[in-house]
Amino acid sequence: MGEKVTVYNFEVVLEPEEEGGYHVYTPAIKGCHSYGQTREEALKNIADAIQGCLAALKKHGHNLPEREMVRVEVKEP
Numbered sequence: 068m069g070e071k072v073t074v075y076n077f078e079v080v081l082e083p084e085e086e087g088g089y090h091v092y093t094p095a096i097k098g099c100h101s102y103g104q105t106r107e108e109a110l111k112n113i114a115d116a117i118q119g120c121l122a123a124l125k126k127h128g129h130n131l132p133e134r135e136m137v138r139v140e141v142k143e144p
Contacts, residue, residue, distance in 0.1 A: 075121075079113050081106060095134055096120045 077093045084090055084102075089109040092100040099120040103109030124131065 075117075077117055079110070081109055093117060095131065096124075097132070 077095050079091055079093050082090045088102060088104045089106060090100065090102055091109040091113040093113065096117065099113075099116050101109065101112040101116040103112045121131075
C-alpha cells in the first residue's frame, strides 16, 4: 500500500515586480512567499514553498489557520 496523500487548494497572489518576475504568496499561510521570473516558475516555486511550510507547521505541532469566505456587496455609483 502506498503513502497517504492529502490534496490542498491554496489561493495564491501573483504580484509583478518592477525589475521583472513575480512575487507570489499564499494568504492562508503567514510568511509563505516565493518568486519566479515567469508566472509558471512563480507558481511552481510557491507550490514548493507551500509544501515546505506545511511540513514545518506539522513538525512543530501547528495547524493551518482557519479560513472563511466573506461576501461583500459593493454599491456602484
